[in-house]
Amino acid sequence: MVGERYxxxxxxxxxxxxxxxxxxxxxxxxxFVRVQGVGELSEVVGRAASEGRQVSTVxxxxxxxxxxxxxxxxxxxxxxAGVIAAxxxxxxxxxxGGTVLADLNRALDRLGLAMPNLGDIDRQTIAGAVSTGTxxxxxxxxxxxxxxxxxxxxxxxxxxxxxxAGSDELLAARVAIxxxxxxxxxxxxxxxxxxxxxxxxxxxxxxxxSEFETLIAENEHFEFFVFPYTRTALTLRxxxxxxxxxxxxxxxxxLGDVVLENGLGDLALxxxxxxxxxxxxxxxxxxxxxxxSEQIDVSHRLFANYRTIxxxxxxxxxxxxxxxxxxxxxxxxxxxxSFPLAMPIxxxxxxxxxALISQAHGRPTAYIAVHQHHTMEYEPYFRExxxxxxxxxxxxxxxxxxxxxxxxxxxxxxxxxxxxAVRDRLDPDRTFSNAYVNRVLGx
Ligand SMILES: Cc1cc2nc3c(=O)[nH]c(=O)nc-3n(C[C@H](O)[C@H](O)[C@H](O)COP(=O)(O)OP(=O)(O)OC[C@H]3O[C@@H](n4cnc5c(N)ncnc54)[C@H](O)[C@@H]3O)c2cc1C
Numbered sequence: 001m002v003g004e005r006y007x008x009x010x011x012x013x014x015x016x017x018x019x020x021x022x023x024x025x026x027x028x029x030x031x032f033v034r035v036q037g038v039g040e041l042s043e044v045v046g047r048a049a050s051e052g053r054q055v056s057t058v059x060x061x062x063x064x065x066x067x068x069x070x071x072x073x074x075x076x077x078x079x080x081a082g083v084i085a086a087x088x089x090x091x092x093x094x095x096x097g098g099t100v101l102a103d104l105n106r107a108l109d110r111l112g113l114a115m116p117n118l119g120d121i122d123r124q125t126i127a128g129a130v131s132t133g134t135x136x137x138x139x140x141x142x143x144x145x146x147x148x149x150x151x152x153x154x155x156x157x158x159x160x161x162x163x164x165a166g167s168d169e170l171l172a173a174r175v176a177i178x179x180x181x182x183x184x185x186x187x188x189x190x191x192x193x194x195x196x197x198x199x200x201x202x203x204x205x206x207x208x209x210s211e212f213e214t215l216i217a218e219n220e221h222f223e224f225f226v227f228p229y230t231r232t233a234l235t236l237r238x239x240x241x242x243x244x245x246x247x248x249x250x251x252x253x254x255l256g257d258v259v260l261e262n263g264l265g266d267l268a269l270x271x272x273x274x275x276x277x278x279x280x281x282x283x284x285x286x287x288x289x290x291x292x293s294e295q296i297d298v299s300h301r302l303f304a305n306y307r308t309i310x311x312x313x314x315x316x317x318x319x320x321x322x323x324x325x326x327x328x329x330x331x332x333x334x335x336x337x338s339f340p341l342a343m344p345i346x347x348x349x350x351x352x353x354x355a356l357i358s359q360a361h362g363r364p365t366a367y368i369a370v371h372q373h374h375t376m377e378y379e380p381y382f383r384e385x386x387x388x389x390x391x392x393x394x395x396x397x398x399x400x401x402x403x404x405x406x407x408x409x410x411x412x413x414x415x416x417x418x419x420x421a422v423r424d425r426l427d428p429d430r431t432f433s434n435a436y437v438n439r440v441l442g443x
Contacts, residue, residue: 018074020061021123022312022374027066029056029074036079038160038184045182046158048073049431055156056434057182059128060100062121063399064313066436067132067177078125080184083107091190092149097127097183105300113190117141117221118303127183132399133175133359135367136303137348138221139320143360145174146353152185156431160184171415172422174355177398179437180426196221196302197241200234202290208233209324216349221303225344226327228334229280232287234344238302246296266309269342269373276340283342311343314382315369315397316389317359320349323366329388330368339381343371356415356422357441359395369400398440406442 019026035041048055056070057077068074078098085094088111095104102122108114117136124134126144135143150164151173163169173180208215208224216222221238268286272279295302318326327347334341346369352362359365370385372378383403389396395412396402410416423441427433430443 018058018061018069020063020068022064022310024064024312024374025066025069027069027071027074029070030072032074032076034076034079038080038154041075041077041080041154041182041184042158042160044073044075045154045156045431049156049158049429052429053431054433055182055431057127057178057432059098059125059131060123062124062128063132064401065132065399066434067399068128068434069436070434075182077127077182077184081125083111084185085187086111086113088112091192092187093190094150094185094187095126096185097125097152099126100124101126101129102304105304108190109193109298109300112193114193114299115144115147115188116191118144118300120303120305121307122300122304126186126188130174130186131176131178131183133317133355133357133397134399135348135350135360136221137223137350137367139216139349139364140220140351142351142353143175143355143358145355145358147188147190148174148186149189150187151183153181153426154184155181155426156429161426168356168418168422169426171354171356172419172426175358175398176419176423177437177441178434179423179432179441181432194240194299195242195245195296196238196299197243197294197296198236198238198302199292199294200236201292202287203233203235205231205233208235209328212324223346223348225346226331227283227286227344228331228339228341229283230287232290234290240299241296243296245298246294247301248293248295248297269309270375272340272342273373273376279340279342280335310374311371312374312378313369313371313400314378314386314402315346315367315400316386316394316402317350317365317367317397318389318392318394320364320366322392323347323349323368326366326388326392326394327368330370330385333385333388334381337384339384340376341370341372341381343373345370354415356419357398357413359397361395361413361415367397369397405439409440410442 017028054072058068080096081099130145219237224233224235226233348367
């Protein structure tokens with residue numbers, strides 16, 4: 001048994017439960033193995049598969065869905081990390097699958113390189129991030145997985161296979177929710193390091209929605225947040241600049257991000273659980289704290305934000321032109337039905353891409369994300385809001401909560417059958433499945 005050999009000796013974690021960042025998804029795997037390298041990974045995976053066991057891999061546990069859960073063998077591959085090879089001239093950089101984005105960004109910076117776009121935190125592993133279709137914002141920028149030139153995936157036989165351009169294997173493995181094997185390495189197309197000018201500014205929501213296409217055309221990375229029950233959006237514009245660095249001071253950052261946004265914000269959100277009727281008033285009050293600010297810094301420092309407030313989230317990818325109307329309908333539903341949702345809704349965009357089950361497959365995309373504080377119930381509200389997203393042919397983010405299954409999802413993805421064909425080739429016995437993968441991709 002894998003457990004007898006690895007579990008207690010290497011981890012001392014036998015029988016201990018694992019839970020995700022938000023705390024709502026947890027499991028008690030029979031074996032939780034923190035492998036120390038590709039050699040040991042091969043031994044563990046090969047042995048588990050030959051015994052007919054099921055294997056899941058966890059990254060940083062930042063998915064809101066049960067994507068990384070296992071009641072059998074759970075692997076932690078964060079030791080398979082760091083830069084393996086780098087070619088500054090072409091910008092191609094190969095890194096271990098367990099590399100945390102923050103470390104990746106610092107390593108690229110030292111090479112004079114950078115990721116062209118990133119999401120709004122940097123705690124995920126690169127393999128975990130791409131596996132669910134993690135994205136940032138910008139109409140000309142696809143999700144992070146689109147930067148992958150080559151990918152190394154360990155199959156159930158413990159062998160690593162490399163997939164490159166032109167293969168369905170690469171298009172499938174870029175976004176695969178862990179279902180094709182363990183990603184041991186990715187070769188990323190990076191760009192020369194650059195600085196960003198970030199401007200945060202409140203804007204009338206009607207203007208942000210009516211000028212949405214102009215705002216996303218005029219800014220490389222545009223997004224906005226809006227609290228339900230209010231009509232003021234906080235817009236964030238990030239554009240490349242050659243101007244000298246003008247970062248925020250440490251004190252300003254501490255007071256703004258740590259104390260005000262996350263510390264006081266968290267206290268206020270906990271209180272809303274007890275005083276639900278106060279949510280609209282609190283939301284309107286919060287807009288008074290929105291102010292204009294700007295900074296110029298190294299790109300990855302301005303993509304990522306500091307987040308300590310725990311929450312649950314649902315995010316849907318819609319055809320881009322449907323974004324503003326869908327957002328208006330979501331806000332009207334929340335207000336009309338007095339849903340106790342006190343956290344802001346986020347609206348972003350991305351270019352389409354060609355990963356077979358990417359949420360943005362083949363179409364320019366608007367993303368709308370709703371959040372609920374982790375101490376409060378989310379399911380009835382997310383379920384009703386999901387109906388709005390579904391009416392536009394929306395596709396769920398694989399790492400964020402949704403209530404669909406393979407039967408309703410398959411028709412939304414033109415590449416579905418090609419993905420399933422790759423899955424049949426790479427993992428015919430479904431070694432790399434768990435309950436979530438079975439639900440959303442089929443057994
Ligand atoms: C505070 C916060 C902010 C976020 N911001 C954004 C954002 O801006 N944009 C966005 O799109 N998403 C965002 N997300 C969602 C997050 O990026 C995704 O859920 C991402 O998948 C999490 O990466 P992870 O390393 O934590 O992976 P996990 O959540 O641990 O795992 C995710 C999936 O990847 C698989 N996996 C992990 N490692 C491997 C591997 N080596 N080989 C094969 N499969 C593997 C797992 O099995 C699982 O299916 C955010 C989440 C949080 C909590």
